[in-house]
Amino acid sequence: MSLEPPRPNFMFEREPRPAALEEPLTLRIGLIAFAGLLALGAVWMLLAALIAPPAIALPSDRQSAGAAAAHRTSAQWAAWLGLVRGDLYAQAAFADADLAYLDKAGAEDPANAARIARARSNALSATSLSPVNGAAWLLLAELPAAAGKSGDANPATPLFMSYFTAPNDPTLARVRLDRALATRAGLDKDLQQFMKSDLRQILADGPQGKAAIMAAYKAASPQNQAVLESLSADVDRDFARSLRGEPPK
Structure with a gap:
């Protein structure tokens, strides 16, 4: 009498791998394309x-x-x-x-x-x-x-x-004041307030700043010279007097 266990009369089939475990071809292509874009950038x-x-x-x-x-x-x-x-x-x-x-x-x-x-x-x-x-x-x-x-x-x-x-950029203050004073159009009140801020920054540079303002003042039109005198008086009265050629008090 044989002790060998009976064999099934059918073959076990291998179950397919879940789709999530397979690397889709589109994912590979997408990654390669992304890497290429990074390299080009x-x-x-x-x-x-x-x-x-x-x-x-x-x-x-x-x-x-x-x-x-x-x-x-x-x-x-x-x-x-x-x-x-x-x-x-x-x-x-x-x-x-x-x-x-x-x-x-x-x-x-x-x-x-x-x-x-x-x-x-x-x-x-x-x-x-x-x-x-x-x-x-x-x-x-x-x-x-x-x-x-x-x-x-x-x-x-x-x-x-x-x-x-760039209202408070000190690197632009001198050039900007020069350009404002060189304009032929009138300097409206809003622009004058901005110019006053530039004046403060330039005057903070000491004698060099004052010399730069004086040069811009001399090159300006009489109308703009009057505006600069008024703005300077609000910031530094002694300097405003020097613009007009008056001795400081």
């Missing part, structure tokens, strides 16, 4: 960083504007490559800040039209992509109009935007 950022010049701030005088102009080409290529980076467009615009110091004949020279248009376009791109960039707004206020486009030179709106976006 890294290359894009690296190239822009390699091409971009050392950080360029808004020049405050002719000498610094000339130094910034040496980086004009690399700054422009970095802005084009950066595409959506407002800071790079701002640097490209600052590299053309020497245009702000052109005299009337130079501003009307058709040879400068392309540069003025490019600087304005870069500054507009910077303010569009980064609206809180007070320096870019200020450059827009400083740039002269291209030949035959006198409407481009209205500084009121960009000057106000510079004050609104």
Whole structure:
């Protein structure tokens, strides 16, 4: 008699693996695509960083504007490559800040039209992509109009935007006060309050600050000189008297 257990007359079938345990092909493709996008983004950022010049701030005088102009080409290529980076467009615009110091004949020279248009376009791109960039707004206020486009030179709106976006930036105070005093339009009350804040910051620099204000005062129109005298009297009466050529009390 055999002691071997009886064998079943059917074969056990292997149960299929749950679908959740299998790696879907679409998931693999998605991960590969995501990794590719990350790699492209890294290359894009690296190239822009390699091409971009050392950080360029808004020049405050002719000498610094000339130094910034040496980086004009690399700054422009970095802005084009950066595409959506407002800071790079701002640097490209600052590299053309020497245009702000052109005299009337130079501003009307058709040879400068392309540069003025490019600087304005870069500054507009910077303010569009980064609206809180007070320096870019200020450059827009400083740039002269291209030949035959006198409407481009209205500084009121960009000057106000510079004050609104960077009201307490000490690096902009001198340039901004110079631009406000150079405007031919009247200085309204709101703008005068902003100018008073710049006055305080500049006077805090001591003798150098006072010399800068005095130079801007001498270059201003009689109407704007009177405004500066009034604002200075609210901040520092002795300095206001010195503007008028009076001895301090």
